[in-house]
Amino acid sequence: MNKFYVTTAIDYVNDTIHLGHAFQKIAADVLARYYRITLGKDNVFFLTGTDEYGQKAEKAAKEQDISPSEFVKKISDSDQKEQDSLNISYDRFIRTTDSNHAEVVKEIWNRIKKNGDIYSGEYQGSYCEGCEAYYTKEDLIEGKCHIHPTLKIKIIKEENYFFKWSKYKDFLIEHINNNPDFIFPKHGAKEMLKFAKNIKDIPISRSNFTWGISVPNDLKQVVYVWFDALINYLTGVGFLKNKELFSKFWPADVHILGKDNLRWHALLWPAMLKSAGIGLPKTILVNGFLNINEQKISKSVGNVIRPSEWTKKYGADAVRYYLLRYTNIIDDSDISEEKLLQAYNADLANGLGNLIARVAKLCERVTLKSSPTPTLSQDYKQGIENFKFNEVLEIVWSRIKVLDQQINSSEPWKVTDQKKLTQILQSSVNGIVSVANELKPFLPNTSEKIEEQFKGPKIISEKPLFPRI
RNA sequence: GCCAGGGUAGCUCAAUGGUGGAGCACAACAUUCAUAACGUUGAGGUUGUGGGUUCGAUCCCCACCCCUGGUACCA
Numbered sequence: 001m002n003k004f005y006v007t008t009a010i011d012y013v014n015d016t017i018h019l020g021h022a023f024q025k026i027a028a029d030v031l032a033r034y035y036r037i038t039l040g041k042d043n044v045f046f047l048t049g050t051d052e053y054g055q056k057a058e059k060a061a062k063e064q065d066i067s068p069s070e071f072v073k074k075i076s077d078s079d080q081k082e083q084d085s086l087n088i089s090y091d092r093f094i095r096t097t098d099s100n101h102a103e104v105v106k107e108i109w110n111r112i113k114k115n116g117d118i119y120s121g122e123y124q125g126s127y128c129e130g131c132e133a134y135y136t137k138e139d140l141i142e143g144k145c146h147i148h149p150t151l152k153i154k155i156i157k158e159e160n161y162f163f164k165w166s167k168y169k170d171f172l173i174e175h176i177n178n179n180p181d182f183i184f185p186k187h188g189a190k191e192m193l194k195f196a197k198n199i200k201d202i203p204i205s206r207s208n209f210t211w212g213i214s215v216p217n218d219l220k221q222v223v224y225v226w227f228d229a230l231i232n233y234l235t236g237v238g239f240l241k242n243k244e245l246f247s248k249f250w251p252a253d254v255h256i257l258g259k260d261n262l263r264w265h266a267l268l269w270p271a272m273l274k275s276a277g278i279g280l281p282k283t284i285l286v287n288g289f290l291n292i293n294e295q296k297i298s299k300s301v302g303n304v305i306r307p308s309e310w311t312k313k314y315g316a317d318a319v320r321y322y323l324l325r326y327t328n329i330i331d332d333s334d335i336s337e338e339k340l341l342q343a344y345n346a347d348l349a350n351g352l353g354n355l356i357a358r359v360a361k362l363c364e365r366v367t368l369k370s371s372p373t374p375t376l377s378q379d380y381k382q383g384i385e386n387f388k389f390n391e392v393l394e395i396v397w398s399r400i401k402v403l404d405q406q407i408n409s410s411e412p413w414k415v416t417d418q419k420k421l422t423q424i425l426q427s428s429v430n431g432i433v434s435v436a437n438e439l440k441p442f443l444p445n446t447s448e449k450i451e452e453q454f455k456g457p458k459i460i461s462e463k464p465l466f467p468r469i
Numbered sequence: 470g471c472c473a474g475g476g477u478a479g480c481u482c483a484a485u486g487g488u489g490g491a492g493c494a495c496a497a498c499a500u501u502c503a504u505a506a507c508g509u510u511g512a513g514g515u516u517g518u519g520g521g522u523u524c525g526a527u528c529c530c531c532a533c534c535c536c537u538g539g540u541a542c543c544a
Contacts, residue, residue: 009544021544187473191539194472202541226542258544268542288537289544297544326481331474332537339480339493346493350506358503390482394492401492404507413502464504 003043004035005249007233009257010051010094013075014060017082019335020290020297022307023323027287027389028256029088030324033441034384038376045249047236048083049094050076054225058211068211072097085308087316087444094236096228102213104235105228109216111276117164122157123203160203161215163227168271172196175270175280183266184285184387185330188259192266199267230269234278252281259286285387288332290323310340317443318344318466324442325393345468351400352435353466356450359403359428362412363459366422370456374434384441396438403431429454 008028011017025048032046052072061071076095083090094101112118173196176182176189183189205221206212212222233252238245257265262284270280289296292303310319322340325347327333383392407428415421436450446465453462 011544014543017544024544185474188539190473195539195541198541200541224542259538260543262539264542287544291537328482333481342480342493345504349504354503354506356503358501358507360503362502394482397492401507407502408500408508411500411502461503466504468504468506 001253002039003045003249003253004031004039005045005237005252006031006035006047006254007236007252007256008048009261010049010096010229010232011079012051012054012056013072013079014056015299016075016078016306018297018304019292019307019310019323022082022086022319023290023327024256024258024287025083025088026086026320026323027285027329027387028254029086029090029320030384030389030441031254031387032089032091033444037440038381044091045237045245046089046091047094047233048088048090049092049232049236050079050096051225051229051232052076052095052097053212053222053228055206055209055211058209061211069097082307085311085316086320089444092236094232096232098235100241101228101232101235104239105213105223105231106216107240108231108234108272108276109223112163112272113216115275115277117167117275118161118204119164121160121162121203123160123162158203158207159221160207161205161218161221162201163204163272164275165201165268165271166199168274169196169199171274172199172267172270176266181283183262184283188262188266188284188286192263195263196267202268226264226268227272230264230272233281251279254283254285255281256285256287259288262286285329287329288327290327291332291334293336294334310337314340314344314469315445315466317446318348321348321393321443324389326390328390329387341469344466347397348466349464349468351397352446353464355400355404356432356453356465357461358407359425359432360453360459360461362407363425363429364461366418366425367458368422368426368429368456371426371430371433371454374430374437376438380438389442393442396435396442399431399435399438403428403435406431429456429459 006028008025009021011021028046028048032044035044050072057072058068061068064071072095080093083093109118173193176193176196180186180189183192202224204224204227205215205218206224207221210222212225213228215221215223233255234246234250235241237249237252239250240246255265265281265284273280291297292305295301295303297304307319319340322343323335326339326343327335377395380392380395383389383395410424412421412424412428415424432450432454436447436454439447439450449462449465453459
């Protein structure tokens with residue numbers, strides 16, 4: 001691999017992102033920072049952003065009596081601030097309302113149409129405004145959609161454009177079967193294969209609202225939000241606008257997305273790309289959801305926490321550490337502020353922070369050489385490349401433990417021989433520099449501080465990195 | 470209902486057809502360079518339930534219970 005292009009889901013602007021969304025951005029950020037180390041800064045592109053068109057955004061804007069574009073800008077800005085509070089190192093924060101995105105969507109639309117995969121037809125169905133989706137009778141439970149049981153299902157008849165999704169059934173099945181790394185984790189692939197067998201064409205335009213990208217040559221219709229949203233991955237990396245950038249980074253190496261979005265990424269997106277004559281992404285990484293205190297994160301429960309609420313109190317690195325170390329990216333995980341505190345004190349204050357403090361203090365008595373440039377171990381690399389962030393952090397913390405043990409057994413505070421003392425401390429410092437290097441993708445701020453403090457030749461103690469709480 | 474994943478120490482998670490592991494939390498001891506920290510030791514489990522295969526099952530098979538997700542658009 002000589003380049004790495006990673007994307008996150010772009011978040012829909014019905015509300016500012018919370019910790020659940022943030023978790024995914026952090027995971028993407030770890031990958032981006034890791035590959036910047038191994039492949040070079042210029043060979044990594046990290047895209048995130050906001051998904052802004054659609055009926056729900058239009059409706060929400062109306063309720064606040066502002067224009068849709070004002071409304072979505074407000075949410076998009078606050079999403080970006082939330083990501084910034086976590087130190088997410090995106091290369092571009094795309095908004096689907098960015099002017100060049102519409103051009104790209106139209107280009108893709110035209111290509112797919114030229115390929116004979118878009119046709120117009122009449123659609124009549126049971127429509128749920130909550131989902132912005134049509135349902136078949138079999139899907140409805142007592143005439144209501146199972147996601148929004150309080151909303152009335154409307155019977156709507158629409159003239160729509162359809163995408164010949166069914167044409168790609170065999171292609172999709174074959175692609176999933178032939179590319180075991182395409183969907184991670186693997187059991188996601190099984191689900192998709194099952195769905196793919198019964199794939200039907202879908203309407204990809206809407207005419208009952210206007211907040212969207214117009215269908216080429218038909219001003220009455222706007223492009224269906226998913227169809228437009230997926231294309232952000234092309235726009236984001238310069239399709240049409242910056243050919244050099246695009247050809248360098250496409251196809252995407254990893255799309256990270258929530259498990260609710262798997263189908264669109266594993267089945268619709270590849271079909272669209274195939275139809276438009278564009279290469280397919282390599283891996284679709286499906287992340288689980290977070291629960292807080294064993295409850296779903298939701299407005300109605302009232303347990304929504306913005307990342308910035310935690311980063312203000314504990315710092316970005318502590319929040320990143322906790323989420324990466326004590327969750328599993330694939331499965332749903334349960335988090336709580338109490339557990340964050342526990343991890344903070346045990347691992348960051350007593351573990352990493354204390355090691356830094358004790359060694360720095362001891363080092364004030366000696367002058368050291370600068371440490372050799374650390375290399376990343378195989379188990380570390382494999383762990384990150386296989387998305388096992390919790391295991392990798394466990395490895396790093398086991399090294400911290402070993403360094404503590406070595407200090408205890410060599411008892412440098414008792415050593416009076418200057419040469420021997422220097423030797424002992426040099427070894428500890430080398431270990432610390434190596435740990436700092438391994439922490440780069442996970443705790444970027446902390447890692448930088450440690451490297452600065454321990455670059456030598458004079459090392460002095462500083463304020464604690466993580467004061468006990 | 471159907472499909473998939475999971476159920477191992479209070480918590481987060483490993484592991485293997487052959488006497489159940491780590492970290493955190495807890496206790497004792499030791500120690501002082503450090504953020505009452507670090508280290509050592511200890512306690513802590515009928516590995517969801519009931520059957521079966523086997524010399525032997527936490528692991529394989531069957532049934533059941535519980536959790537999570539998917540089942541045409543909520544990260």
